[in-house]
Amino acid sequence: MSKDLHGKRIAFLLTDGFEQVEMTEPRKALEEAGARTEIVSPRMGEIQGMNHNDKGDKFKVDIKLDTADPAEFAALVLPGGVVNADDLRTYPQAVSFVKAFFDLDKPVAAICHAPWILVEAKVVKGRTLTSWFSLQTDIRNAGGKWIDREVVQDGRLTTSRKPDDIPSFNRKLLEAFAS
Numbered sequence: 001m002s003k004d005l006h007g008k009r010i011a012f013l014l015t016d017g018f019e020q021v022e023m024t025e026p027r028k029a030l031e032e033a034g035a036r037t038e039i040v041s042p043r044m045g046e047i048q049g050m051n052h053n054d055k056g057d058k059f060k061v062d063i064k065l066d067t068a069d070p071a072e073f074a075a076l077v078l079p080g081g082v083v084n085a086d087d088l089r090t091y092p093q094a095v096s097f098v099k100a101f102f103d104l105d106k107p108v109a110a111i112c113h114a115p116w117i118l119v120e121a122k123v124v125k126g127r128t129l130t131s132w133f134s135l136q137t138d139i140r141n142a143g144g145k146w147i148d149r150e151v152v153q154d155g156r157l158t159t160s161r162k163p164d165d166i167p168s169f170n171r172k173l174l175e176a177f178a179s
Contacts, residue, residue, distance in 0.1 A: 005178055006034035008074035013040050013065075013094060013117075017083025020049030020056035021163050022111050026077055029170040030177070035074075038062040042091050050081055065093050070100035075177045080112025080132065080162075089120040099123060102156075109158040109173040111165070115139060118157075128152055129159040 010030050012023055027037045041047050041061040049056035070076070076098065078085075088094045099121040101108050110118060115131040116138065118124050125143030129152050136146040151160045151168040158176050160169035 004034055005030060005074075005174070008035045008177065009072065010035045010037045010075050010077060010177065011040045011063075011068065011070070011073040012037055012077045012079065013088065013097060014047055014059075014079060015041050015043075015084055015087050016048040017050055017081050017087065018047070018079045019081035019084070019112060019163065020051055021166065022079035022081065022114075023049065023059070023077075025166045026079070026109070026111075026170055026173060029174060030077075033174055033178070035177070037077075038073075040065055040068045040097070042066075042088075042094065050083070065091070065097060068097060070097055070104060070106070073101075073106070075107040075109070075173075076101045077173070078108065078110040078114035078117060080110075080114045082113050085113035085116040089117045095121045105156060107156045107158070107173075107176045107179075109160075109169070109176065111160040111169055112162055115159060119144075123157075127154045127157060129154060129157060130161050131159060132161060 042065045046058040102123045112132045119142040128145040139146040150165045
């Protein structure tokens with residue numbers, strides 16, 4: 001299958017505390033395939049990436065969440081990071097933004113702690129997914145089936161466990177986003 005994503009606009013929903021490599025590596029893969037990626041965040045300016053517990057780089061926000069329209073994007077990527085994922089799920093606009101991609105039947109990819117916002121958006125019931133292992137109870141309590149696998153594809157949803165899984169995650173999200 002072709003992984004040509006020319007002309008596709010991909011949203012990355014983030015806030016401070018995201019796991020940097022879980023954003024930069026998928027973003028690089030998508031851009032190399034021709035996609036245009038944009039960082040959507042609850043606030044404008046710059047957001048802080050993390051390398052596990054250490055501060056990483058800062059990244060410029062392209063679009064403020066309250067002006068972002070899911071209908072204008074082809075797909076959504078949700079990088080992890082404990083602080084990022086936990087904070088985003090407290091923003092009703094972030095939860096609605098994520099849910100809209102499911103309502104519009106658009107591809108979504110989430111890694112590590114990012115499935116927390118999927119739980120909050122009430123989109124995991126009846127789905128099979130993976131995540132960082134500590135989220136398995138939350139996913140099961142929300143009606144999802146959690147499995148410990150490098151990457152899981154369930155319809156238009158691609159999930160992965162951790163930074164070590166990024167090569168497999170990228171391959172699957174490129175396939176999903178190109179279809």
